[in-house]
Amino acid sequence: MSSTATFTFADLFAGVGGFHAALHAAGGTWAFASEIDRAAAAVYDHNWLRPLREAAAELPAGVDRFAVSGDIVELTDPSVAVPHADVLAGGFPCQPFSKSGFQRGMDETRGTLFWNIARILAEPAVRPSVVLLENVRNLAGPRHRDTTFRTIVRTLRELGYRTADAPAVFSPHLLPRELGGRPQVRERVFILAHHVGTDVSMDPSTRDDPIVSTRGLAFDWSKERWDLAADLPLQLDAEVPDKYSLESAELKMIQTWDSLLTEVAASLEPGERLPGFPIWYDAFKPVADAEDEIEAAALMGDPIPRWKQDFLRKNAAFYERHRGVIDRFAPILDSFPPSRRKFEWQAGEHRPLGDTIMHFRPSGIRAKRPDYVPALVAITQTSILGERRRLTPREAARLQGLPDWFEFSQSSPDTGVSVPQTDAASYKQMGNGVNVGAAYYVFREYVNRHRHEIPAHIVAAVDASPTNPDVRLARPVTR
Structure with missing residues (x-):
């Protein structure tokens, strides 16, 4: 399979780029990013977009500039100002969903940041083929499973996306190092969906099992085999x-x-x-x-x-x-x-x-x-x-699957010189971030399972990607 196969991705609630790392390793090309926190956006720009600006002869189709956009609320309400991308990813904050009346579909998500994602999915001109969302473990817990999570699933289906009745719950410490795992207990909910149209998405026969869970993994690995000093490795x-x-x-x-x-x-x-x-x-x-x-x-x-x-x-x-x-x-x-x-x-x-x-x-x-x-x-x-x-910020970054060339810095707009940020900001960003290996694994598994319904160029890019994201992340991203 050609190593040049690629797809575009949009990165919402982007943080410092955990999803960017995962989707780049899977063969993706950046098309858009949104992050409201200025410090995180500056680190994202420094590591992921600055090299693209320096290497690109021209911008991708539909992209005006290599830059991190701001508040997703302003970019989706009253109209959607997000470009099309093949894959949309985001670790959206889990705000309480309105229970007044339990109205159906998107109206029920109004007032939450998932509603802003739904606005993008509802626009035919920008609608992505695949959606990859991440949230805290509690989203699938007893307080939210039958309310918040069910509302998300129903909304996705009403927008024409096939998705599972239950979330994928996964942690990087359950994944061996050679598949991108890390010695960090970080159970998170992953919601994956792909557009098939409402005739299929609303059909009960298309209801799937989660792509992965903390039980019944398809590889031989025990969390007791981690050696923190060697496998992270510690400095x-x-x-x-x-x-x-x-x-x-x-x-x-x-x-x-x-x-x-x-x-x-x-x-x-x-x-x-x-x-x-x-x-x-x-x-x-x-x-x-x-x-x-x-x-x-x-x-x-x-x-x-x-x-x-x-x-x-x-x-x-x-x-x-x-x-x-x-x-x-x-x-x-x-x-x-x-x-x-x-x-x-x-x-x-x-x-x-x-x-x-x-x-x-x-x-x-x-x-x-x-x-x-x-x-x-x-x-x-x-x-x-x-x-x-x-633990140092470098070790925290390793725990999240980010490569050692990743810098907790921003580029000075005047001189282009890298300016390191405070450790407190770095620790906060790692605590808020998505684990690269976990996101990479569930995305590739999902595309492979539904390859007959997902656009061929996305499947081709995933087929051409290594089983371990660290292989492609060994060098800084360039076009």
Whole structure:
């Protein structure tokens, strides 16, 4: 198959370009991007569009300029000002859908950003052949599955798009490294659809199963096989600037909890593990005192919620059992900020905290297994490698599948010189981003499954693409 086969793609809610990376690796050519956050748009432009401007003799048909457009709301209401592309991708924010009257179709999505996507799909002149959307796992959860998600599915079908009744739920840590996987637990909902016309899309016989799910994967891979240091890979500590090292106060908190948990673990019965519920210094009291607190609140007409009653009772029982150990650490724990007096163990069998991945969260310190990391989030909650340091922005970018030539910089409009941005902005962008390998995998699987209904040039481009997106992303994008 010719390596020059290609398709065009539009990148909505583009962030710094996770979908761009995935679709470029799949053989796509950029046609449009929209991103309201100026810092993210500048990084997108620096990495993806600046090389195209420098290399292009002329712009693609229908493209006025190589630039990131702004607010998608202004670009779709009252009229659509988005050019046609073969594939439309977007990690749209999940805003609450209006429930007033449960009107059908697009009217029900009004007031949400999915409505703006639907406006594009409804315009025959710009309508894409394939749609690739991503959202948080909760979109397929019990609160939203029968309302928000069902509305999206119905709207897509009413616009002539064939799509599954259930979403594709996927995480990069379920994908082997040779297929673009990464050691990051990042379950996300992917909604894929392709235009077939309403006669087919509304036919119940065309209802599909999700293209992929967290169960029943078509390859032999176990998440326990990840080696974070080798598979990410981690940067060598000697090469990491001191600013990513832990502060002395943070080290003291980790070392205190490590000593306490080590002594507690030594007193456990064979086969018994550290508690899975959060243990909280402020709730360490005798069981009788905890019961008195619960009873007093009820008598005052302000009963403690049932979940918190259970939490208080478990911590009281934990305290009574290990009181001899806990009381010795009490003076130190008492000096910690409230959010550091709570600890949550999610690392399996006991091990030193230096051999775990930790997060300093607003709700407390959490320890995880060391082979893969929790999902990156859009706040300063960077994963901590044992008692050493935080993950760097480069390592965060690797976790999202971005290549090492990707720069957290923007080009100066006056000089063209690269200007690095703050680490806080980079971490936020990675927490908001789509994982390249996961998006790449579900897109290629979808096109292959529906190749008889998808335009031949899109299928040809996907057929010509490597199984691992890293192969095509090894070098910066050029035309």
